[in-house]
Amino acid sequence: MQRVSQRHGLIAVDKQGNNIFFLNPDSFAIEQEINGLPPRPHELLILPDQGKAWVSVFGDGVHGDNPYPGHKIAVIDLRQRTLSNFIDISPLKAPHTARIGHDGKVYICCEDSSAIAILDPLEECVTGKIAIPSHNAHRLTLLPGGRKLFTDNEEDATITVVDLCQSPGEVVDTILMPGPLAGIDASPQYPYLVASDATRPVIYEIDANSHRVRHTLPLDGHHRPAQVVRFSADGTLLAVIGDNEPLVSLFDALLTPLATIKVGERPMDGCFSPDNSRLLIANEGDGTLSVIELATRKVVATPRVGRGCEILSYFSVD
Template sequence: MNKTLSIVSCTLPIAAALVALPASAQQVPNAQPDRAVSAQDRFYTSDQFSNTVSVIDPSTNTLLGVIKLGDPTPANLSPLYRGQLLVHGMGFSPDRRTLAVVSIGSNSVSFIDTATNAVKHTAYVGRSPHEAFFRPDGREAWVSVRGEDYIAVLDGTTFKETGRIAVPNGPGMTIFSPDGKYGYVCSSFSPETVVIDTRSKRIVGRVKQDSPFCPDIAATPDGKQVWLTLKDVGKVMVFDAKPPFAVMKTIDTGPITNHVNIARTAKGQFAYVTVGTQNIVKVFRTDTFEQVASVPVGALPHGLWPSGDGSRIYVGLENDDAVAVIDTATNKVIATIPIGQGPQGVAYVPGAVPSGQGLDNLVPLAKAQGKVQVVLEGQGQSQVSLFDQGQVQILQAAVAGLAPKQTFTLGLAARQDGTDTVEPLAKFMTNPAGAAIVNAVGPIRQIVKDAAPAERRFLVIRSGAPDEAGAVVQRQKP
């Protein structure tokens, strides 16, 4: 999902900036000074199903266009396909001139010029990378290679791989301390976060995770805390950013807890957490860990990032193809902006466009706008989005309320109550919170929405594997 480190001021020497952060410093990455929202800023989302990067002007909260990194399905299934696939993670350089965009399916990091929206280099790394973030000094970009067991270290200028750092299997994400001394690496496959000394590149601390699935991690601007999310059990953990890196708090947040980010405002410092199956963002104080707000935002909130002054939080809505904008003074949504399909990682980059309108190399949203949403209800409730790819759709279901750690089948039934034979679409297992994200591909919209009554089918979830006649637990809502 995404928080890179940005330097205090591009007009100061890097060493001086790191030695003395101004008292007004607010936002991580890099605890840079406040910068009011302006037309030079950009908010970006990585759109997994349209393989685009959506570009928003936060001064007007409008979509300017998308950067096309690849094609939708089925064009991207060809063995001769050369575009990026499953555009997912996002970070940016300290000078705010380079956007780093990770594509899981093509094992790549696309480095994009923020002023021109042009791809200036593509680096290919190991299996299924997840996030890429620059060190505060800008000399390196660290890529979490989640499908393997290392961090790929890329040169911050040439973007060539210069080394690897061995970590527990399945590194989910790296975030750096504001002073650049530590890199905190959580894991998506192992129940352990490690702390790496950025100079020696050696592990100097270990933090036990309450579960093995952490997709996102954030450091507070004051350099005192690190927050991480545990998607499978619906929790956030907080640990001390300094040795011995002791756990300070574990908070139950809800099934499919996706990302966390930090904003400092006139009222204090707050952690914002996206809770996917509840379609909300929860807000916590970082001093008392008290929950102070719950903000309804839209379907399956994923990545989120504060503006350069902390006055707003921008939230990607994975199953709504939209961005919700939260006013941090009131914790109310003040705008909703249509974007590409299935936003994952996001980034707010203050001063991304130093001059001009920054519209070069952008294309219209076009087909990426198409989607259909349905609800399954019964034992719990699931929200289903069908992302239009032309003749087929990518189905994504945010399943909730089922028995934990059990096998289920999502399928199509001729009867709405699911009492007849079910044609399976996807087998899945729920996580410890009884939730799951389920995907399938096919001409599903034409069957569940557009077909004549005699030919129509209904989405249902049954217990057990596809070849088992399990009980129907959720049915498509009329």
């Protein structure tokens, strides 16, 4: 396999084991671990300017069944590879996906609170919130430039559109979708976003300006709905990850299908390597990673990592 630059590290969130792992970016061996996080650490946000990673502690359940919702975000120092802080976002609950806005603030959807929390990454505290009209906002995405935000309101079959240029953020539209949703991501290259349907194996292309569904695209080879949709950083590739189905589909920037690849059990999320030579898929169901070589579109390694990772990401090492 092609080696990843020594200027990058790799961090993984072991949701089933309540751990954080620092992995060797080439061998995927665990180099260091942080144990004993509250159950269950879910999502991951890299803050390159601060040299930190934030891990949301969603609660001990899953979307739709989370009896004891969390209210903390674990702060990981990427240089020291240590747990440096917990941010308590109370009274907001069930933090999940987080993204960085145009103002440098972090926006994180809080499912049980029908809100998006606004956090200062320097002070590591909540500075405000944006009320949204759904208790089912599980994931969010921002357009390039970070001035417009979209939440996937899963069972509601809607997407909430928030203008972040209006302080603290103004809900400006609700997009009615053909069915319930399971994932969302915005193209870094073109003015559209992609959402996955939670009831059938299709994805939707949505115009980022008009907020209208342009196309419904079938997921060839899938028999079940997909969940996470994830663009590469440059927007040239899109990964669509099966939900309880061991498949990942690849599309190009224009949403032309490229391949459908078999991976491990219950794949959850993934990340592209900085040079776009690999796609890593975290298989929560069997405690492995599927390492996909993008030149051949084949799985070239299946290392075991923890009890069941949900998400992982490369980060720069200065």
